[in-house]
Amino acid sequence: MFVLATAGHVDHGKSTLLRALTGTDPDRLDEEQRRGLTLDLGFVWSRLPGGRPLAFVDVPGHQRFIANTLAGIATAPAVLFVVSADEGWKPQSQEHLDAVDAFGVRTGLLVVTRADLADPSAALAEARERLAASCLGAVDAVAVSARTGTGLDALRRELGALAAAAPQADGDAPVRLWLDRAFTVDGAGTVVTGTLTAGRLTVGDHLELAPEGRPVAVRGLQCLGADADTVAAPARVAVNLRRTPRAMVKRGQALVTPGSWWRTGTVDVRLDEEGVTLPAEPLVHCGTAMTGARVRPLGPGAARLRLRTPLYLHIGDRLLLRDPGSRRLTGALVLDVAPPELTRRGAAATRARELAAMPDSTELTVQLRRLGLRRRDELRAMGVTVPGDRPPAATDGPAADHVVSAGGWLLDPAYAAGLGSGLEDAVTAHQQSRPLDPGLPVTEAQRALRLPEAALVEALATERLLVRNGRLYRRDAPAALPAPLREAARELEADFRSAPFRAPTGQRLRELGLTRQALAVLVREGRVARFGDIHLPADAADRAAARLRVLHGPFTVGDCCRALDTSRRVAIPLLEHLDRTGVTRRDADTGRRTLRDG
Structure with a gap:
């Protein structure tokens, strides 16, 4: 189907033309019939000679009903621009053309009506010149008389083309949509209409x-009065x-695909005219x-709009x-639907420069270059086109030409x-400042880089970095422990060989120079275990379980101490660990434990 807004000139000229084309x-509305004046949007349709359906949205011509006019022009993929031969170009003609220009309608056809009342050449020449200066550019034109039928066949051929x-x-x-x-149909309920431009x-x-x-569901569809299971744009x-x-429904609302539009109350826009002076509180039209x-x-040709009612935008x-x-109408292009706050001195001017260079392309690479x-x-x-992910190449760091994907995030x-x-710099600095604790925690790296999620840290790790146990290390960092810590670990291991379940006392740890931080390093390196x-x-846990298996039946803490040749200071936390890991089971009434099978 092809859908056009019929705009441009006196109401009776457009209405008469549409009656001749569609029957x-x-x-x-009764008042429209009585006054001979289009007050609201009208909807009619017909078929072209080849059978292609053609729909028209007739918009009011009078300036008093400009809001209705704009609602009709904004949603139409094309425009049938009407000028009468006997009256020529009028103020409302220019107003309608300004609206067509502001909404960026680029497809259209010029029709000079009432050619039986005056020579259409003058009106045709002026209208062509006016339209050529708009986004419509040079368009085909037809002169017709709805009363005599002259030119109607040529108009139908032009509409088909x-x-x-x-x-x-x-x-x-x-x-x-x-x-x-919006209206009610007996036996069906609420029905809404609109021009489907995509999807x-x-x-x-x-x-x-x-x-x-509000969530809604489609109960039924009609297109040009006929029931349909599916309707594809344009229609x-x-x-x-x-x-x-x-x-709950009215003109100005929209039916949208959930999650596919940005609901916003603030937008940054580029104006079609750099030197235009906007009112402090304009009316903003988008769709209906x-x-x-x-x-x-913000600067020449750039502005921020804070909307009273949010819009769903791309x-x-x-x-x-x-x-x-x-009667001034100004077009604006939406460049950012989620603009940053402007809080610093000079932020508005800086933002204007950014907007002047900002592309309106919705390609993923273009927008990520801006957003990071x-x-x-x-x-x-x-509204950004998000294709299937491409993994980064196996190079030193993220590939220069591939979008980086991590979980639900995409990065330039x-x-x-x-x-x-x-x-890398953060990991190196951490290693140099804390040689006993060289691994930079992923969560700390996340805060340092101001990343929204820790998962991004691992995605950003280059080939020179290693992620292990929630920490980042340089792959070229020395693997061995510092010499003093290495010597202390050897002495501690010698103590354990003679008495594996005799935990070192505080005095012994001080003799070895093992601080809390040094012990944490030994635990992380797998040299010792902490209970x-x-x-x-x-x-220790595996060796303890092996020794305890020689105890037949339930055993007490004292039995454990004797089997392991240790004290309650060691036995209790060790047994609690075995309970948590499912090696032992403790009876709540007697306090005795048994080993689970396996």
Whole structure:
């Protein structure tokens, strides 16, 4: 289906043309019929000679109904721009063209109507010149008379050519269906309508009603009055919502794919005009939504908008800013849906320079170059294309041309390389300052690099770093312990050979020069094992279990002391360790223990 907004000139000229093309009057309200004036959006459709369906959204021409006009233009993939031969270019024509320009509609067709009342050449020439200066550029044009039928066949052929040449909609894109009508159907419940510009809707889909975020389900679909199981963009679609009260839906809301859009109340934008002076509180139009906003100018052509009502947006979306005190319409391109706070002196000017150089591309590499790192689901919600992960190459550090993936995070390769270098420096500094404790804890490295998750640290570790037991070491660091600690460990091992279950006393540890920190190093290196406040050989637990197996039946702490030739000071923490590891079982009533099988 091809969908056009019919805009540009006097209401009766557009409405008459649409009646001639479709056989249906777009002015559906009684007051519109009585006054001969389009007040709200009208929806009609027809088929081209080849059978292709064609839908029209008729927008009001009068400036008093500009909000309705903008809601119709914003959601249409193309525009049928209408100018009458007898009246020529009018102020509302320019206003409609400004809206087309602001929303970035690039596909269109010019129609000069009422060619039976005046020579259309003058109106045609002026309209062509005006449209050429907009984002529509040079467009084809047709002069017609709806009353006599002159030119209507040529118009249908041009519409067919326009539809065939229009860019294809992305059928796999997430849905954001801006609602333009909501009503109740007997026996069906709440029905909403809108122009589907991308993606597809299917009966049974679970969506969100934006901006409230309320979950909704698709009970039924219609396209051009016919029931459908699936509707693909572009299309006019009516959606029957399951168990959704009519009072909860209205124009300006949207049905969106959950998790695929960024709900935001603050956006940074690039204005279409650098020298424009914005009002302090413009009205912001996006799709069929309209909300107030406060503007913070950042620099030439750049501004920050704080929205009164959040919008579900992607990077690259188009907004229209309207001055409620005048007829000025200004287009704006969304560059950042989650902008940083501006707190320092001069931050606004710095941000303006950043925005001036900021691309609107939603390619992953482009956005990661700006962001550094971001969660995968957040990037998708911003509108960034996130393809399948590519693992980093097995080189010294993250590959220069590969996005780095760690858990749910994606990192720019250059940013990751910088973090990896910083991580090496941190490990080296830790090793030099604490030779007895050379391994930098991963959690400490996370804080030093200001990373959101510890899992990122291991992903950033270069080939010169080793991750072991939650710590980072340099691979080229000396493996041997410092000489004094190595000698103390040998003496302690000699003590254990003669009495493996006699824990060294505090006096003996001081004689050996073994501080708490030195003992922790020996434990980490696997030279000794710690049980509570005592230290024993590394294999003490296994050796104790072997000796205790010679005790037949339940045994007491005293039995354990005699079997191991040790004291209660050692036996109790050792037995508690055996309990925790499932080697022994303690009877709560008698306090006796038995060894488990195996």
